[in-house]
Each structure stands twice: as C-alpha cells, then as structure tokens.
Amino acid sequence: MIKNTKALVLVSLLLGGVCTPILAQDVQPVGKDIASSPESIAPAFHNQPKENELAPLNYVNQPPMVPHSTKNYQVTKNTNQCLDCHSVQASRTTGATRISPTHFISRDGVVSGEVSPRRYFCVQCHVSQSDVEPIVPNEFKPLPGYGEK
Numbered sequence: 001m002i003k004n005t006k007a008l009v010l011v012s013l014l015l016g017g018v019c020t021p022i023l024a025q026d027v028q029p030v031g032k033d034i035a036s037s038p039e040s041i042a043p044a045f046h047n048q049p050k051e052n053e054l055a056p057l058n059y060v061n062q063p064p065m066v067p068h069s070t071k072n073y074q075v076t077k078n079t080n081q082c083l084d085c086h087s088v089q090a091s092r093t094t095g096a097t098r099i100s101p102t103h104f105i106s107r108d109g110v111v112s113g114e115v116s117p118r119r120y121f122c123v124q125c126h127v128s129q130s131d132v133e134p135i136v137p138n139e140f141k142p143l144p145g146y147g148e149k
C-alpha cells in the first residue's frame with residue numbers, strides 16, 4: 001500500500017505517462033503469427049546458380065562466399081556433406097578448397113584434428129550468392145583494397 005499521497009500522485013503520473021501512449025498509439029500491428037507480421041517479407045529468391053565465380057572478399061577475415069549451389073547439401077548432427085569435399089582428406093581428390101586451420105581451433109584455443117564444433121555448421125558463415133534485390137537497403141562499402149577489381 002502506498003500511504004504517502006505525494007508518492008501516489010507520482011506513481012499515477014508515471015504510469016499514466018508511460019503506459020497510456022504505449023497502449024494507445026505505439027503498438028505496431030504484429031499479425032497473428034510470424035507469417036502475417038509486417039516484417040515477414042519473402043525475398044524475391046530464385047534458384048541459386050549452380051556455379052559462379054568466386055566472389056571478391058570485402059573485408060578482413062571474411063568467410064569466402066560459396067561459388068556453387070548448396071541446395072540439398074545436408075549438414076546435420078550425423079552428416080556434413082560440405083566436408084565430403086572440403087575436409088583435408090577429401091580436398092586432395094575433390095579439388096575443393098581445403099578448410100583452413102582456423103576451422104580446427106576450439107573456442108578455448110585448442111587445436112585438434114577434428115573440425116571444431118563452432119565451425120561445423122558451414123552455412124552459418126558461408127553462403128552462396130544470387131542476383132536479387134536486397135530486402136534491406138545496404139550501403140556497405142568494401143574496405144580499401146577489397147571488393148571488385
């Protein structure tokens with residue numbers, strides 16, 4: 001209970017000031033579920049090209065873009081089809097770029113012979129490219145010395 005009337009007035013002022021406009025005006029329509037929310041904009045996406053040129057890097061330590069389609073390549077707990085071509089062993093016969101040493105370093109800095117769990121889900125960092133309109137405007141410019149030649 002608030003016995004002090006001054007405090008009571010203050011609290012109601014605060015609540016009134018803070019809550020009323022939020023309730024009245026600032027509520028954005030969110031839709032019944034994710035699909036009907038205004039942020040749910042489907043990108044104009046089409047099939048990835050089967051193969052493209054290796055995209056130029058744009059900044060230091062950028063994971064290189066994937067220059068081929070990754071459609072239907074499974075990366076799950078039990079199988080990693082990227083490694084079927086990109087592992088150190090496989091790369092000797094497939095001609096795919098060998099994963100680099102950083103992919104073997106655990107988050108504690110321990111180097112092992114196995115791909116580190118934090119580098120296991122390849123498409124978390126490496127994505128293929130398609131020629132589509134960006135959903136969100138983007139003014140990123142490559143760092144000096146990077147980008148298209």
Ligand code: HEC
Nearest residue numbers: 064065066067070073081082085094095096097122123126
């Ligand atoms: C059937 C074999 C094969 C599979 C499976 C495969 N790749 Fe590749 N990948 C290649 C080859 C070959 C190249 C080299 C292409 C070139 O140099 O033109 C390559 C290139 C790349 C590159 C560019 C490397 C560079 O040189 O900068 C990345 C990144 C990559 N692949 C990621 C992936 C990911 C992620 C997956 C799984 C979703 C995957 N690859 C699955 C064969 C494969």
Ligand code: HEC
Nearest residue numbers: 061062063082086097098099100102118119120121122125
């Ligand atoms: C957490 C982000 C991350 C994940 C996950 C990841 N990579 Fe990378 N990858 C990088 C970065 C950053 C580079 C560039 C710098 C480096 O080598 O560390 C790279 C480089 C590469 C290269 C080029 C190596 C070279 O010598 O040019 C290949 C190929 C590659 N990754 C394949 C893969 C594959 C296959 C997987 C899944 C098994 C994978 N990566 C998972 C971040 C990641």
